[in-house]
Amino acid sequence: MTAQLPARPAAPPGPPTPRPPLKALAPLRETGRLFALALAVARAIFRRPFQVREFIEQFWFIASVTILPAALVSIPFGAVIALQVGSLTQQLGAQSFTGGASVLAVIQQASPLIVALLIAGAGGSAICADLGSRKIREELDAMEVMGVSPIQRLVVPRVLATMFVAVLLNGMVSVVGTLGGYFFNVIMQGGTPGAYLASFSALAQLPDLYISEFKALVFGFIAGIVAAHRGLNPRGGPKGVGDAVNQSVVITFMLLFFVNMVLTAVYLQIVPAKGG
Numbered sequence: 001m002t003a004q005l006p007a008r009p010a011a012p013p014g015p016p017t018p019r020p021p022l023k024a025l026a027p028l029r030e031t032g033r034l035f036a037l038a039l040a041v042a043r044a045i046f047r048r049p050f051q052v053r054e055f056i057e058q059f060w061f062i063a064s065v066t067i068l069p070a071a072l073v074s075i076p077f078g079a080v081i082a083l084q085v086g087s088l089t090q091q092l093g094a095q096s097f098t099g100g101a102s103v104l105a106v107i108q109q110a111s112p113l114i115v116a117l118l119i120a121g122a123g124g125s126a127i128c129a130d131l132g133s134r135k136i137r138e139e140l141d142a143m144e145v146m147g148v149s150p151i152q153r154l155v156v157p158r159v160l161a162t163m164f165v166a167v168l169l170n171g172m173v174s175v176v177g178t179l180g181g182y183f184f185n186v187i188m189q190g191g192t193p194g195a196y197l198a199s200f201s202a203l204a205q206l207p208d209l210y211i212s213e214f215k216a217l218v219f220g221f222i223a224g225i226v227a228a229h230r231g232l233n234p235r236g237g238p239k240g241v242g243d244a245v246n247q248s249v250v251i252t253f254m255l256l257f258f259v260n261m262v263l264t265a266v267y268l269q270i271v272p273a274k275g276g
Contacts, residue, residue, distance in 0.1 A: 033233070037151070038225045041159050044152040051157045058161035062123035063168070070118050070169050071176050074106075077114060078177030079184040081105050086185050100203030102185065106177040107204075107212050108267075113260060114177075115169045116219030119162055120252040124227035127158050128248040131231025132241035140232070150232070159224035166220030167213055174212060207271045215263055219256055226252045 082102040089101065131154065134140055140150045186193055230248035234240040 055157035074177040075180040078180035082181030100199035112215035120223040127227040128231040162224035163220035170216035
């Protein structure tokens with residue numbers, strides 16, 4: 001008779017295999033990471049030491065690549081608004097309100113959006129490419145190993161630079177756009193300078209400038225946060241950095257128009273119209 005071998009004991013059950021994350025929830029996860037980065041940056045702003053040199057360098061770089069395009073874009077933008085509003089007011093028989101309507105459109109809507117789009121397209125793409133290249137070279141991981149926070153060292157100065165440049169450029173674009181609208185309305189449409197200025201003083205008020213600067217500040221923060229978020233999370237090596245730059249610009253544009261709609265609706269509900 002052949003001896004029977006003893007039965008081998010059953011292997012203990014291992015840990016359950018983790019389920020792969022649902023692809024449908026990827027946008028929600030990315031949104032959560034974006035808000036987490038925004039909260040981390042807001043907290044790190046008040047921590048010491050503040051990177052003054054990095055902030056000055058980024059401020060100068062973003063201003064140098066956006067100031068001339070912003071001035072050149074604001075002139076035709078203000079002219080188009082003045083011509084369109086002037087044509088509409090002529091049809092309605094209200095030519096005396098052309099100046100006020102066109103200037104309010106430039107200050108409240110056109111100027112913050114022009115500044116934010118240029119900062120996102122020029123400065124934000126550069127920020128995303130810089131952080132993405134540092135990430136794939138593992139410089140950010142080395143900083144974390146040495147106990148240096150990449151958010152406080154690199155992200156905070158860049159976000160603050162985009163915010164300050166946006167606020168300053170917004171004032172310049174408002175002035176240049178208003179002058180462009182004045183020139184085209186008076187020269188090309190036969191308007192009178194007195195009526196243009198009188199309608200502006202009759203319709204405009206100081207909160208219009210406040211909301212314009214506040215929009216520019218918020219838009220600059222959004223552009224900086226989105227660019228930093230995509231730069232810190234590239235996928236696929238150098239090609240992923242290029243894809244991240246494109247994604248940061250597109251995401252910023254979408255967020256800017258949505259936030260602009262919300263801020264405009266809230267402002268119109270809170271601040272009454274002049275003379276209303």
